[in-house]
Amino acid sequence: MKSYKSDKKYLYADRKDKNHKGKFLMSMRFDISGGNLDSAGEASSTIKSKLKQLGIGYSIIRRVAIASYETEMNIVLHANRGTLSVYVAEDHIKIIAVDEGPGIPNVELAMQEGYSTATEQIREMGFGAGMGLPNMKKCSDQFEIHSDIGKGTKVMIVIFF
Amino acid sequence: MRDIYHSVTLDKDKCRGCTNCIKNCPTEAIRVRGGKAAILKSKCIDCGECIRICPHHAKIASTDDLKTLSNYKYNIAIPAPAFYSQFSEDIDINILLNALKAIGFDYVYEVAEAAERVSIAITNYLKKNDRTAPSISSSCPAIIRLIQVRFPELIENIIPINSPMEIAGKKAREYGVQLGYRDKDIGVFFITPCPAKVTSILRPVGVKKSYINGAFSITQIYSEIIKKLSSINEADLENLQKSSGQGIIWGVSGGEKHAVDYGNRLSVDGIHNVINVLEEVEMGKLNNMDYIECQACIGGCIGGALTVENRFIARIKLERIARRYGQKFSVDCDEVLADYKKGEYFLKEEIKPKPIQPLDKNLGRAVEKMKHMEKILEDLPGLDCGACGAPNCQALAEDIVRGYAQELDCIIILKERVNELAEKMVALSKTVPPAMGIKEPEEEGTNNWD
Ligand SMILES: Nc1ncnc2c1ncn2[C@@H]1O[C@H](COP(=O)(O)OP(=O)(O)OP(=O)(O)O)[C@@H](O)[C@H]1O
Numbered sequence: 001m002k003s004y005k006s007d008k009k010y011l012y013a014d015r016k017d018k019n020h021k022g023k024f025l026m027s028m029r030f031d032i033s034g035g036n037l038d039s040a041g042e043a044s045s046t047i048k049s050k051l052k053q054l055g056i057g058y059s060i061i062r063r064v065a066i067a068s069y070e071t072e073m074n075i076v077l078h079a080n081r082g083t084l085s086v087y088v089a090e091d092h093i094k095i096i097a098v099d100e101g102p103g104i105p106n107v108e109l110a111m112q113e114g115y116s117t118a119t120e121q122i123r124e125m126g127f128g129a130g131m132g133l134p135n136m137k138k139c140s141d142q143f144e145i146h147s148d149i150g151k152g153t154k155v156m157i158v159i160f161f
Numbered sequence: 162m163r164d165i166y167h168s169v170t171l172d173k174d175k176c177r178g179c180t181n182c183i184k185n186c187p188t189e190a191i192r193v194r195g196g197k198a199a200i201l202k203s204k205c206i207d208c209g210e211c212i213r214i215c216p217h218h219a220k221i222a223s224t225d226d227l228k229t230l231s232n233y234k235y236n237i238a239i240p241a242p243a244f245y246s247q248f249s250e251d252i253d254i255n256i257l258l259n260a261l262k263a264i265g266f267d268y269v270y271e272v273a274e275a276a277e278r279v280s281i282a283i284t285n286y287l288k289k290n291d292r293t294a295p296s297i298s299s300s301c302p303a304i305i306r307l308i309q310v311r312f313p314e315l316i317e318n319i320i321p322i323n324s325p326m327e328i329a330g331k332k333a334r335e336y337g338v339q340l341g342y343r344d345k346d347i348g349v350f351f352i353t354p355c356p357a358k359v360t361s362i363l364r365p366v367g368v369k370k371s372y373i374n375g376a377f378s379i380t381q382i383y384s385e386i387i388k389k390l391s392s393i394n395e396a397d398l399e400n401l402q403k404s405s406g407q408g409i410i411w412g413v414s415g416g417e418k419h420a421v422d423y424g425n426r427l428s429v430d431g432i433h434n435v436i437n438v439l440e441e442v443e444m445g446k447l448n449n450m451d452y453i454e455c456q457a458c459i460g461g462c463i464g465g466a467l468t469v470e471n472r473f474i475a476r477i478k479l480e481r482i483a484r485r486y487g488q489k490f491s492v493d494c495d496e497v498l499a500d501y502k503k504g505e506y507f508l509k510e511e512i513k514p515k516p517i518q519p520l521d522k523n524l525g526r527a528v529e530k531m532k533h534m535e536k537i538l539e540d541l542p543g544l545d546c547g548a549c550g551a552p553n554c555q556a557l558a559e560d561i562v563r564g565y566a567q568e569l570d571c572i573i574i575l576k577e578r579v580n581e582l583a584e585k586m587v588a589l590s591k592t593v594p595p596a597m598g599i600k601e602p603e604e605e606g607t608n609n610w611d
């Protein structure tokens with residue numbers, strides 16, 4: 001298993017809960033199907049409008065929106081199927097995306113701005129700038145990505161209020 | 162019109178409570194209560210969709226009465242570029258502006274000219290590298306309000322430059338002062354295609370006080386102008402038409418995008434389309450764009466709710482007129498640039514967010530209410546019929562947890578409850594007290610009582 005650490009102060013899975021003191025409040029879960037561009041972005045849209053109703057600060061919402069949209073689109077464009085879950089706690093929001101798909105052979109490389117394996121066809125639709133993962137990382141306070149080649153990819157993002 | 166917050170209001174006598182408007186309001190700002198529509202002021206963006214849709218003409222836009230002109234010593238009309246597209250194409254624009262003047266003004270200053278200035282200012286603003294991309298145009302007040310209410314996080318993307326209307330107001334005022342009038346004796350009136358502009362004059366965003374005193378709608382003065390057009394004397398014509406096509410074209414969607422000259426530009430019209438695009442901006446999807454022109458009305462201001470001409474015909478006309486007046490700016494670009502550098506084009510006040518009320522101020526309680534809301538929604542029929550007075554089941558569920566409505570407002574649920582009750586009543590009516598003595602069981606030979 002390859003894993004990637006964000007250069008921000010970052011904690012491994014076994015320690016991360018220490019940093020999340022806020023009480024868990026609710027979760028939302030969405031099934032995302034790979035290749036389905038018709039409903040692409042719908043999960044992120046729903047997440048966004050729910051967070052607005054909850055009165056979450058809008059600079060936080062903007063970061064969550066970008067992060068969840070990019071994770072959602074990566075599943076749609078690069079994986080077979082997956083789930084996008086959002087956990088709302090008193091002091092943070094956690095996004096977890098898990099997919100079944102080809103996985104990422106070189107995570108270090110995929111994290112670089114501009115790196116993309118998107119086909120010409122996907123690029124024509126306006127995706128594949130290779131900015132998704134770097135942008136996700138920029139939006140998050142904690143960022144983790146694990147990939148198993150041939151099996152799938154897991155992304156965890158935490159954004160503190 | 163002074164004491165109201167929104168130009169768009171309801172004529173209660175005409176409203177039949179038909180629910181046509183509630184479904185078309187882009188911000189779900191309308192509910193029907195007690196058989197009459199009611200607009201939620203905190204949500205309305207004055208886009209005018211409901212004025213267009215109401216079959217009973219019960220949604221109205223308040224504007225000024227022409228009599229207000231008598232309050233000022235010197236009156237200046239500032240017509241929106243869309244105004245030019247409302248009449249026969251054979252009419253020379255200068256003659257049209259003279260006819261406008263003749264209905265009671267002392268002078269006419271074209272918003273189209275101000276639009277040229279604003280185009281130059283925006284082009285320069287876009288060259289800044291510390292702006293938040295994509296920059297969103299600030300000319301349509303319905304869009305500004307939409308962003309304040311629904312996309313507050315995008316306020317920093319709005320170009321902090323005054324709209325052509327405000328710049329025109331400022332220039333017109335300066336002109337009056339030059340002639341020797343005191344500021345308070347100068348009346349500047351916008352000839353408006355829409356209610357959103359009227360609201361933005363009364364409740365300006367980004368400036369403390371509007372340079373404009375009031376507004377008359379195109380529909381309101383249309384027949385007056387037609388009358389004047391037939392009696393105008395060519396010999397008395399004043400030279401009022403100065404603008405070029407670069408400013409005139411602002412009246413149609415795509416016009417701003419055309420007149421502004423920098424980077425990657427996108428133009429979106431129609432409030433529902435704009436909402437879709439802003440959603441994408443929110444998700445960081447359009448970061449490669451420099452400039453997004455957003456207009457609430459389909460076709461741009463020529464499609465405003467207070468215009469007369471069919472918007473598709475108006476578009477063709479305005480495009481032809483713009484071509485006639487050329488691509489070369491009529492204003493002195495260096496002067497505009499110098500003023501821009503002095504900060505004269507910039508908004509003086511912050512644009513404040515006006516986000517919708519959260520379900521609760523406390524996050525924990527808001528979450529509880531959201532869960533409750535989802536439970537209610539599961540029980541609602543999902544028909545989105547609007548008979549409850551809310552635009553859809555989701556909105557009713559939200560209204561219920563916010564305490565503005567109740568589950569029995571849903572006629573399907575009401576019917577179910579009535580059915581349940583009816584069944585109970587039937588059942589009840591069949592159970593007869595033993596003391597009354599029933600014969601039937603005996604006849605059927607099933608009487609085991611003795
Ligand atoms: N969930 C995933 N499964 C498999 N491969 C992935 C996944 N997410 C990302 N990748 C790989 O990492 C590369 C970089 O991803 P990133 O999101 O940064 O860019 P992109 O998706 O190619 O383009 P953009 O996000 O700008 O539209 C992708 O091209 C793809 O090869």
Ligand code: SF4
Pocket residue numbers: 169185186187188189190191200204205206207208209210211212
């Ligand atoms: S003007 Fe627009 S926002 Fe206001 S109530 Fe009518 S449709 Fe809704």
Ligand code: SF4
Pocket residue numbers: 208300301302303304354355356357358456457458461462463464465466
């Ligand atoms: S597009 Fe023009 S006419 Fe329509 S609401 Fe906006 S400013 Fe008014």
Ligand SMILES: [Mg+2]
Pocket residue numbers: 070073074131132133
């Ligand atoms: Mg991506």
